[in-house]
Structures are given as C-alpha cells and as structure tokens.
Amino acid sequence: MATVTSRVALSSARSAPIRRSRLERAAPALFILPAVLVVLFISIFPLLMSLFLSLSRVRFAGGAVRFEFVGLNNYRKLLLGSEQKVLFGVLDMPSPLGWVLLALVAFGLAWWIVKGARRGFPIGRIFASAILAGLAWLVVSTLFSEKGRPGTLVVTMLYVFVGIALQYLIGLGLALLCAQQLPGRTFFRVVFLLPMMITPVGVGYLFRMLADTNKGPLMPLWVALGLQDFSWANNAWGARIAVMIGDLWQWTPFMFIVLLAALEGQDVEPIEAAIVDGANSWQIFRHITLPAILPVSATLILIRMIEAFKIIDLPNILTNGGPGTATETLTLYAYRIWRALDIGGSAAIAYILLFLVTFFAMVYVRALRARLVNA
C-alpha cells in the first residue's frame, strides 16, 4: 500500500512539471480557439451559404426545399430590374443645389486622389472614389431633385449619416455641459443613460403612442398648430423624421456617456495653463479639448456607424416601412422580401448591405480615423 502511494506521489511529482509545461505551451491556442471556433461556426459557414443562396432561387414544394442556381439573377433584379425602384428609388435631374453639392463631392474626391498620388498610384482611392461618387449621385438625384424619390439604400444612408451626426453633436453638447462642476449632475448622468436600456421594439411602440396626433400627449400642440388631422405616418418625410427622432432618442445616450468619460479623463493642466494665458472657452475647446477627445470620437462613430446600418426594429414597428417603402431600411427590406419567401432575393439584399457597410467602414478607417487618432 505504502509503495503504491509513494509511486503515485513520485510519478505525479515527476510528471507535474511536464504536464504543466505542455499545458503552458498550449495556452495561447486554448485562450483564442473558443472565440475562433464560435465565429467560424456561426459566421463563416452561414456567410458562404448566404452567398450561395443569393445566387439561387429557393422553392418550397410540399415540405421539401429546392435550390435552383440562377447565377446573378437576384442581383440583376435588384440593381437593374423590377426591384430597382425600391432599392435605388426614382432618379431625376438634380436641382441647382444638387449640382452644387455634387460638384463639392467631386472636388473633395479629386483632392483626396491627388493627395494620395504622392505615394504611388492611388488605385484604392480611385476605386473608393468611384463608388462614393456613384452614391453621391444617387443621393443627390433622389433627394435634391424635383421628381426624385429615395429608395431603401438612400434612406438607410440618411438614417446612418444624418442620425449619427446629430447624435454626436447633441451627445457632445450634453457631455460638455455635464462635465462642468454642477451640483446634482449625477442625476443627469443616470437619466441620460436610460433610453439605451430599452428594447428598440419598445421604443418603436412608445414613439407610435407619442406621435399619435389624436390620442397622444402632444395632441394640444398639434391642435394649436392646426395639424390635428395631419397624419405623419402617411407623409414620407414625416415618417422618416419620426424614425430619426426615435433613433436619436435611443442612441444619443451612448455618445453622451463615452464622451463624458473622455472629457472627465482629460488632463486639467493644459486647460489651467490656457486660462492663465487668457484663452476664452471657445479657444480652450477648439485647441485643447477637441484634440483630446478626437480619438475616442473616431472609434465611437465607427461603432455607431456599424450598428446603425443594421437598423430594423424601429422603422419596422414605428411605420412598418411605410408609407409605401418611404422609411424602409435595407435590413427591413431584406426581411420583407424574406417573408414573401423570396429567400434568394433577401440574401442578395443582405449581401448588398454587407458590401455597403464594409465599404464605408474601410473608407472611414483608412481615410479618416487614422488621421483623427494621430491628431
């Protein structure tokens, strides 16, 4: 008995360091593999499968599912065929203002390419500029023209870019106010956080209640303005603005909370020195505070941009994409097509969205963020 015990003790004593070092050697793989496996399982396979689906027509026949390879037909239908009006909208000759905007975009892109040309042939920038110019043309000829009507692509970009700009500016303003030494500011910090915690579905219904011109709490206001019979849900811009207000209400807090932390984490010494030198508060903001929070802002905007492109719950609940398809986003569009059992078409829309988000994220990271972070 004693010998057995001692042998066990001996062997474990001898093998322990070996086993440990083997485990130690495997440590890097053990740390990272779970994440890699989960992502492979749930995204690489589905992504490839989706690509295949977007190239095929899926039919449901008596409980069985049949895939029929149709090549680029789904994309052709979206980009050139019957669905083009939904995706791109109705294009028209831009108004004078539209031409001015277009010229500004063209000038900016040209300048960007020329600047890039100093470091070799700017093939990436030319490619990106071509896509950006195309998108700008699409935006201008649907939004800044007489008969133009924006499609889901433009509406999605409208929500993303206008929404994020407003959210950032309001979030920054509130954060600047809250960063002062105000008694009771903890109250504001907690209250401003609340909308982020509510399910987007709930926010959708909440804003539908609030926006009701007959039974909602703002009824006296609508009556005073003579708008009690005005139905924002039947007006394209009314509905779009309602969606944007809901999104603004929900996501400004995210901007606020991170910017506030950035402002509070700032060095006070440069500000003190500037005050001693007689700088006014705008100069302090422009030359000290803004450069200090730019890196955080750059990442913050990137996070929000990636999330905002996927907006679906709010327009789905608030307006159901309507009137017509006026408030429909790409995700909602894909969802609607999916419900109509056109799974191939739905996958094709999803791929167009994936391309769009990836494109904007890459351009943003390459062109803007690197500069902002190093600023």
Next chain:
Amino acid sequence: MMRAFFRSSSPFRPSPFKMLVSYFILGAWALLILFPLYWLFITAFKLPAAVNNGPFYIPFVDFQPSLHAWEYVLVEIGVDTRRMFINTVVVALSSATLALIIGSSAAYALTRFQFRPKLGTVFVFLACVALAVVLSVLRVPWQLAVAVAIALFIVSLFTITRRFTRTLNNNDIAFWLISQRIMPPVAVVIPIYIVFQQLRLLDTWAALIITYVATNLPIVVWLMRDYFMSIPYELEESAQIDGASRFRIFAQIVLPLAKPGLVATFLFVLVFCWNEYLLSLFLTNANAQTMPQAVVAQNATRGPQWWYMSVLVLIMIVPVIGMAIALERYIARGLLVGAIKG
C-alpha cells in the same frame, strides 16, 4: 452685482449665468427623456377608454388608474409571460457571461502571445467550407459533407499548406474577429436557421445563446483588447517567475485589474442580448421566445393593445435600468479605455 452674475469664482466652476443656462438645457433634455417614460408608465395603468379617448396626463385627476393590464399580463397570460421572462433572463445572462469569458480570453491572447497562422491554411479552410456548402446543397447528407471537408482539410494541412510561407499576425486576427460585427444579421439568419434545424436545436435556449455569443464576441474582443493593452505587463512577468501558470495569471491578476472594462462590456452585451428581437424571431416559435416578442405579440388583430405593451416594456426595462444605475460608475470608465485605440 450684475457683473458677478456673469463671472465665475474659479476657473473650473461655471459662473451663475452659465450654470443657469446649463441647468436649463440639461433639464430640457432630461424632460425629453423622462416624459416618454412617464407616458409609458401611466399607460400601463390606463383602461383602454382612457387611452382611446384622447390624452389624459395625470392619474387620479384626469383618469382613474386601473390594474387591469397588470392583471392580464401577470395572471391571465401569466404562464406565458413568466416563461418568456425566464427565457430572456437565462438567454441574456448566459450569452453575456459566455461572450465575456470567451471574448476576453481571446482578447488577452491577442495582446500577450504572437500568433502566426499561415495564409495557406486559411485559404484551404475556406475552400473546404465552400466544398461542404456545395455538397450539402447537392443533396449529399450534411454529416457526410462535413466529414469529407474535415478529412480534406486535415490532409491538406500536412501537404499543401506547408508550401505557403506568408503568415498573418495578431492584428489580422483581431481585425477579422472585430469585423464580424459588420455582418448584418439578416445576411446570415437563414443559414443559421438551417444549421439549427439540422441540429434539432430550433426553439431552444442553446440556439439563441450560441447565436448571441457569436454576434457579440466582436464587441467583447474590441473593448477588452484595448483594456488589456492598458494593463502593464510587468506584474504578469513577476508572477510568471514565481511559477504561476498562464491560466492563473489570467484569472487572478489580469481579470481583477480589468474589472471596470469587464463590467461595462458585460452590461453592454447584456443589454444587446436582452433587447434583441430579429434573431429571436427567426430562431424561436413557442418555447424559447423572449420578451421583445411578447411586446410585439400585443399588436393583435384588434390593433395595438397599448396598455399590455406598456406593462411588458416596463417589466423588461426595470431589471436592466436597475443594473445600469448600480453599475453606472463602471460603464463610462470601462467603455472609455476600449474606445481610445480601437
């Protein structure tokens, strides 16, 4: 006297005038936030008539509060509500916890070890997955297709991929993991549905948890990677000299130091999982439904039942708001470090 009103007593204390303006703006925004929530709260106590006959603002004055909606949600359909609430709690808590564990260990690995996966391996792997997709679409049983793909991958691991010399590095892996967040759920929800259907996991907690972990991993890796970068390496080195294993160092030194980041990330992911609607709509139909679906279900054929919805939304937000208030001081600090470099 008037001048003093506009002048501040210290550089960092705003003047009384500035303070007044600040309070006015902050108060206005607080009102914009709180009024919708107040409306939600009182609608939960209204009878249908008090909702449908125009706006009534103040309980006991404008309208008589009633508990009918609460009774309906908690008693009449109480079994369903309880089931959905439990589903939401279980799914959100376990997804957030798992995502945090898996994601932060990956983030730790990416900041402390050097990885050099061969580019060839990656390409061969993708080719094998594509092969499995094509085979399973061509009516080959998926089990067989997966087996063939794995066998091919292992064979080529020892043959073809050895010839490739180009490697990827940690930044590539991190970018790849983070970029998964770009993927819109609609793009992958149909294949995910098919996968879970084949695994007979549809309408279970497991399906939702696996999906939520995968969709939220990028956020965890993104935020925690920068947090770990900000933690000095010297502590770990001295622990290593004392003979502590990697796992002990991670669990007993690094994680406690990263607590604000962990708490903020956890809360962030928890809120995403708690409120998620689209994926849950696709992947569940009866047993595993979550609370957002309960809210939408009140949009019945008779039109939206605002009073029931308000009760359900209130039930949903009280726990997360409680957590948010309790953890408020961590949120800002934790998110900030993650956001500096990205």
